[in-house]
Amino acid sequence: xxxxxxxxVIREVVFGETDKLxxxxxxxxxxxxxxxGARKPGSKYAAVTQIFSYGEFCLRQSGERLYLDSAVSxxxxxxxxxxxxxxxxxxxxxxxxxxxxxxxPQPQILRLFLICLHYLSEHTREDLQIKAVFEMRLVTELxxxxxxxxxPVCLRYLPPKPILRLDRADMVCEDCYPGPGWNDLAVTxxxxxxxxxxxxSDLERVLAFRVRGDSLWLFAQYxxxxxxxxxxxxxxxxxxxxxxxxxxxEN
Ligand SMILES: [Zn+2]
Numbered sequence: 001x002x003x004x005x006x007x008x009v010i011r012e013v014v015f016g017e018t019d020k021l022x023x024x025x026x027x028x029x030x031x032x033x034x035x036x037g038a039r040k041p042g043s044k045y046a047a048v049t050q051i052f053s054y055g056e057f058c059l060r061q062s063g064e065r066l067y068l069d070s071a072v073s074x075x076x077x078x079x080x081x082x083x084x085x086x087x088x089x090x091x092x093x094x095x096x097x098x099x100x101x102x103x104x105p106q107p108q109i110l111r112l113f114l115i116c117l118h119y120l121s122e123h124t125r126e127d128l129q130i131k132a133v134f135e136m137r138l139v140t141e142l143x144x145x146x147x148x149x150x151x152p153v154c155l156r157y158l159p160p161k162p163i164l165r166l167d168r169a170d171m172v173c174e175d176c177y178p179g180p181g182w183n184d185l186a187v188t189x190x191x192x193x194x195x196x197x198x199x200x201s202d203l204e205r206v207l208a209f210r211v212r213g214d215s216l217w218l219f220a221q222y223x224x225x226x227x228x229x230x231x232x233x234x235x236x237x238x239x240x241x242x243x244x245x246x247x248x249x250e251n
Pocket of ligand 1: 151152153154155156172173174175176
């Protein structure tokens with residue numbers, strides 16, 4: 001039985017003498033596919049089946065397992081392969097998606113991944129912004145987004161000093177803030193707008209904005225804390241990214 005799917009390779013592991021297994025993120029979830037002879041010299045599917053390659057894959061079902069029959073590359077995201085930070089970040093995105101994957105069709109998650117890989121590859125946004133947008137939009141697509149429409153007490157939409165509350169997954173203004181909490185983060189109005197853009201914007205425009213300086217730092221700090229809190233996992237790929245970018249030593 002044959003089937004053609006568009007998919008992004010989000011993991012590859014050595015299998016047997018010359019084969020490998022790849023995880024393909026598709027519109028209908030993650031599929032594990034065995035690629036025969038992928039590690040033989042001159043294998044014609046070596047490039048299209050490498051990590052973070054997006055392509056059209058013809059799969060053959062045999063028993064319980066899926067095999068690659070043929071494949072055509074749609075995008076290789078070359079810019080990612082030249083930059084360790086970009087590769088590390090993409091690996092973290094991959095781990096996040098694999099840890100939170102469900103059996104439900106999630107075409108939005110594939111689309112989000114592709115958009116973020118595009119920006120990482122082109123390097124037209126700061127990596128920290130791409131990371132924070134990916135984190136916030138992923139939890140949004142998984143139904144775990146915060147409610148940041150307005151301050152729940154005075155209903156102000158854009159207070160000058162918003163406070164993002166991690167535990168309650170909401171925002172309250174400084175005037176209505178009842179008191180210090182463990183996981184509350186005072187941010188700038190620009191940070192609040194950045195988080196809102198990441199969770200409420202049209203997916204195609206999810207990175208069509210810029211945030212810089214302190215507002216970006218706060219955005220990144222909030223997004224990472226939020227995703228760790230909601231998904232309740234530790235991510236070795238995140239630790240690796242933090243170690244090579246010096247984020248660990250700055251906190
Ligand atoms: Zn208020």
